[in-house]
Every structure is written in C-alpha cells, then in structure tokens.
Amino acid sequence: MSSSMSWAEPADVYLSTSLASYLDKKLLVLLRDGRKLLGILRSFDQFANVVLEGACERLIVGDLYCDIPLGLYVIRGENVVLIGELDPLKRELPPNMVRVSEPEIRSAQKVEREASELMGTMKKRMDFLDMD
Amino acid sequence: MLFFSYFKDLVGREVTVELKNDLAIRGTLHSVDQYLNIKLENTRVVDQDKYPHMLSVRNCFIRGSVVRYVQLPPEGVDVELLHDATRREARGG
Numbered sequence: 001m002s003s004s005m006s007w008a009e010p011a012d013v014y015l016s017t018s019l020a021s022y023l024d025k026k027l028l029v030l031l032r033d034g035r036k037l038l039g040i041l042r043s044f045d046q047f048a049n050v051v052l053e054g055a056c057e058r059l060i061v062g063d064l065y066c067d068i069p070l071g072l073y074v075i076r077g078e079n080v081v082l083i084g085e086l087d088p089l090k091r092e093l094p095p096n097m098v099r100v101s102e103p104e105i106r107s108a109q110k111v112e113r114e115a116s117e118l119m120g121t122m123k124k125r126m127d128f129l130d131m132d
Numbered sequence: 133m134l135f136f137s138y139f140k141d142l143v144g145r146e147v148t149v150e151l152k153n154d155l156a157i158r159g160t161l162h163s164v165d166q167y168l169n170i171k172l173e174n175t176r177v178v179d180q181d182k183y184p185h186m187l188s189v190r191n192c193f194i195r196g197s198v199v200r201y202v203q204l205p206p207e208g209v210d211v212e213l214l215h216d217a218t219r220r221e222a223r224g225g
Binding site for chain 2: 015016017018019022028030032034036046048058060077078080081082083084085086087090091092093094097
C-alpha cells in the first residue's frame with residue numbers, strides 16, 4: 001500500500017457513504033440473484049467489493065430457515081444490492097420462523113419450486129382459455 | 133454532479149428508496165456519494181412480511197446501480213432551482 005494513501009479521520013467515517021463504519025460488524029449482504037449472505041466485514045473498496053469473514057448463506061423458505069456456512073468470501077461489488085448492519089439487540093428473524101437442517105431446507109426449496117412451476121403451467125392454461 | 137449535489141442537500145430527510153428487485157426501504161438519508169450510493173438510517177422495509185431477513189437491519193448501504201427510484205419528501209424538491217442549475221451546468225458551469 002502506497003504511503004500517499006490517506007485514511008479518513010474517524011469523525012468523517014461516520015458521516016460518509018464509505019463502508020468503514022461497518023468494518024468488523026456483522027452484516028447482511030443482499031446480492032442481485034436474491035441470495036442473502038451474512039458475515040463480518042473485514043475489507044471493502046469504492047466498488048463495494050467486500051470481504052466477509054465467517055460468511056454464511058441464509059436460506060429462507062416460508063417460515064423455515066437455515067444458515068449454510070461458507071467461510072471467507074470475497075464478493076465482487078457489481079453483485080451487491082444492499083449491505084445492512086444487523087442490530088445485535090434485535091432478533092434477526094420474526095419469532096415464528098424455525099431453524100431447520102440443510103437437507104430439510106433443500107427439500108422445502110424443492111417443494112416451493114415445484115409448486116411455483118405448477119402454478120406457472122396452470123396460468124398458461126388459463127391464458128389459453130381466455131384466448132377462446 | 134448535479135444530482136449528487138442535489139441528494140447531498142437532502143441529507144437528514146426521510147426518503148423511500150425503491151430497488152430494482154422491488155424491495156422498498158424507508159429511512160433517513162444519512163449520506164450519498166458520487167456513484168449515488170446511499171446510506172440510510174432508522175430503516176424499515178415497506179413490505180416487512182415479504183422480507184423477514186431485513187427485520188433487524190436499522191442502517192444500510194445501498195449500491196447506486198441497483199436503485200430504481202428515490203421517493204422524496206414533496207417539500208424537498210425545488211424544481212425551479214434544479215431547472216436553473218441544469219441550464220447552468222449545460223452551459224458549462
């Protein structure tokens with residue numbers, strides 16, 4: 001790192017749009033493909049490329065959820081939609097949500113996918129009827 | 133730079149940011165940068181039931197490239213001023 005690189009004063013960090021105020025905090029990162037990653041922010045740059053330590057992906061299907069551990073992740077900025085600071089004093093999910101194992105969430109995903117495919121084919125048939 | 137300056141003047145105001153993935157977040161505009169990245173404070177998601185994972189998010193950073201709309205407070209827009217500034221910028225400063 002060149003010595004000319006200057007760092008904002010701590011006071012400025014909290015006024016700026018930089019991610020510096022989120023360093024070492026537990027964050028939720030929403031990606032463009034809809035994935036939800038959680039982890040501790042360890043590094044970032046002006047493109048919102050970020051490094052998450054202890055990252056996991058949170059899968060949610062209806063009232064069920066599961067955190068899949070991933071490890072250390074570098075996320076390319078263009079995939080980032082939103083970076084949210086998780087308030088440690090608040091519960092992360094509504095009380096009705098139940099944590100399940102990975103096989104359970106995978107099968108719930110499969111059921112949801114099949115249901116939406118079925119809905120799609122039914123809609124198509126309806127459209128066909130409307131055409132008559 | 134016009135909209136950057138414009139958004140900077142809106143810091144501290146309550147805005148709703150609608151993203152390209154349809155997620156709409158209301159909060160106090162904390163800061164904005166040259167890419168129109170936005171930081172919001174005291175956020176709440178407009179349709180919370182649909183986005184349970186956002187429950188404990190109170191502060192967030194939104195990448196400028198994924199923003200569809202920013203809904204402003206009605207008194208936050210001085211169209212006359214914006215119009216003048218646009219003409220000034222179009223003339224080259």
